[in-house]
Amino acid sequence: MIAAQPPEVLPRRNRRAATGRYLRTLRLELGAELLKNLRIPVYAVSTIAFPVMFYVVFGATFGREPAGPVNIATYMLATYGAFGVVGAALFSFGVSVAIERGQGWMRLKRASPMPPSVLVLAKLGNALVFSAAVVVALMIAGFVVAGVLLSVPTYLQLFFVLLLGAVPFCVIGQAFGYALGPNSAPVVINLVYLPMAFASGLWLPIHQLPGFLQAAAPFLPAFHLGQLALSTVGAHAGGDPAGHAFALVLTTLVAGSLAMIAYRRSSIATYG
Amino acid sequence: MPIELTPPTRAAPPTPRNTRPAATLVAEFRGVGHAYGATVALDGFELEVVRGEVVAVLGPNGAGKTTALHMLMGLLAPQRGSVRLFGLDPRAGGARERLGAMLQLSGVPETLTVREHLRLFASYYPAPRPLDEVLALTALNEVVDRSYGTLSGGQKQRLHLAIALVGDPDLLVLDEPTTGLDAASRRALWTIFRALLGRGRAIVLTTHDLEEADLLADRIVLLHRGRILAEGPPEQIKARTASRRVRVVTHLAESWFRAQPGVHDVRRDGSAIEALCGAAEPLVRAVLIADPDAHGLAVGGATLEDAFLALTSGGAGTTPDGATLAAGVPA
Incomplete structure (x- = not known):
């Protein structure tokens, strides 16, 4: 230990200036986070264009057929909305964190006086902006292609449920980002994302899936987001929406703990 | 504050030197030890850096240089001993407001421009340096609106430096700043580093290039396998280490070479003799007088590994292998 610091070494910070x-x-x-991603065509295309494309293909094909109390185009607006926000969340956190860690860029940021919460909030904001974009794009596509027109309160409800529902998947993405390497992250996340989306009934209605998948679906977080989104248009498979919300909160807590563990492990990994 | 050349056979870690006023102390390592599993990265590491001083931590790959820097930047807590940055724990954010770092990066978000990167990093600091000044210092004016991905290797490295400078730090940490650059880019960076000196700003840099350390540093710390082998001004270190390699075809015997002052190690390579020495000129002069027929003369820089071997062998004829070297420096 050395002697106490003279005052000029520790400038007294004005709280308001710090805020x-x-x-x-x-x-x-x-x-920076938004610009960075908007300028990468493959990111913008895969997070927004793919869900919209799938929705237009399936929604246009089966559009007017009934799916429970609503037609299939309305049903799929909810499930492809869930598919879209889950993708935006997983990729904007998982892949970018893994790549920036691999570059040493994260380390440089941690060595700077940047408050760590800023980076998490920026990536969260990025995921929410892309989530909002994909949901709005789907709503427009639903109206243009299949004539889906909901009431304004229903649109708003669906929009905010999906946006809030992106948060647990941001946390899952964060865990992946700290646990995976820069090369494996995109592959592993796709291998989790696409099968999970299918088995959760986000591509095809859950009741059209094989029985064993229907039985397994409640163990998948994306299933609960899909059902919560469907409940806003009155087309969920049954069960209390509060139960689905609880499952997503639980997912967030578990994924958050795993993300913390992965973060600690990554920060004590060997240095040259 | 006299800086002594630490003898390579020093038995104990140096005694604490609390003679410097705390206000001028920028960074200090006290008895720092760290291991990754069975691999020792640092062992009894002691270092003090004062204001305005340029310290080069010199060592081959795996010597523990980067580990020491990571501790200084708060990225890693030492397993033993303590590290202080401006008298504070570097892991607390406040101390790092006065630190700028240039690390080894394999990439930076490519689609952002030079200006966007610098504006963002400037916002992390309470009193950043004006952007124009940073751009002028690092000669990035021309490419300020180009994205990172379109920059040349030298420009990228200068942006890494600009990021380190943008917070107007009192301590600049440079982790192997010129590794992998071509000669012209290296010289351009050295010119910038020297322009930064003399403003009360301390610099700690790591390198495995003796020439770079000599050119930039006030003080060199020789690190090998986590231990400090020697410490002192560049002239002292250079005199003590075999920094030059002289190769000549001659009838003179190896033993003749060993008897010459300043020669650390001698090897026969076919008809040629290779000698490691502190300075080449006295040896070359002596060889040409003793053997007017000597030819095929070549003088070059010794590798750092050679320099270390010579330092621990004390000029004796044998070349100790790595194990002997480590054993020759008790902890």
Whole structure:
């Protein structure tokens, strides 16, 4: 230990100035995160265009057929909305964290005085912006292609359920990002994302899936988000929406713990 | 504050030197030890850095240089001993507001421009340096609106440096700043580093290039396998280490070479003799006087590994292998 520091070494920080700086950093960090991804065509295409494309293909094919109380185009608006926000969340957290860790870029940020929460909030903001974009794009596509027109409160309900529902998948993505390497992350996340989406009834209605998949679905977080989204248009398979919401909260807590463990492990990994 | 050349056979870690006023102390390592499993990265590591000082931590790959830097930047807590940055724990955010770091990066988000990267990093610091000043220092004015992915290797490295400078730090940490660059880019960076000196700013850099350490540093710390082999001003280190390699075809015997002052190690390679020495000129002069027929003369820089071997063998004829070297430096 050395002697106490003279005052000029530890400048007394003005709290308001510090808050202002935090907000400015957050704004710039979020802007950087969005610009970074918007300029990568493959990111924007895979997070927004793929769900919309799938929805248009299936929605246009089966559009007017009934799926429970609503037609299939309305049903799939909810499930492809879930598919879209899950993808935006998993990729904007998982893949970008894994790649930036691999580059040493995360390490440089941690060595800077950047508040760690800024980075998490910026990536969360990025995931929510892309989630909102994919949901709105799906709603427009549903109206244009299959004439799906919901009431304004239903649209809003669906929109906010999906947006809030992206959060647990952001946390799952964070866990993947710290646990996986930069090369394996995109592959592993796709191998989890696509089968999970199918088995959760996000591509085809859950009641059209084989029995064993229907039995397994309640163990998949994407199933609960799909059902919660369907409940806003009155087409969920049954069960209390609160139960699905509880399952998503539980998912968030478990994934959050795993993300913390993965983060600790990654930060003590060997250095050259 | 006299800086002594630490003898390579020093038995104990150096005694604490609390003679410097705390205000000028920028960074200190006290009895720091760290291991990754069975691999010792640092052992009894002691270092003090004061204001305005440039310290080069010199060592081959795996010597523990990067581990020491990571501790200084708060990325890693030492398993033994303590690390202080401006008198604070580097893992607490406040100390890092006065630190700028240039790390070894294999990539940076490619679609953001130079300006966007610098504006973002500037926002992390309470009193950042104006962007124009940073751009002028690092000669990035021309490419300020180009995205990272379109920059040349030298420009990328200068952006890494600009990111380190943008917070106007009191301590600059450079982890092998010129590794992998071509000669022209290296020189361009060295020019910038020297322009940064003399403003009360301390620099700690790691390198495995003796020439780079000599050119930039006030003080060199020789690190090998996590232990400090020697420490002192570049002239002292250079005199003590075999920094030059002289190769010549001659009838003179190996024993003749060993008897010459400043020669650390001698090897026969066919008809040629290779000698490691501190300075080449006295040896070359002596060879040409003793053997006017000597030819095929070549003088080059010794590798760092050679320099270390010579340092621990004390100029004796034998070349100890790595194990002998480590055993020759008791902890």
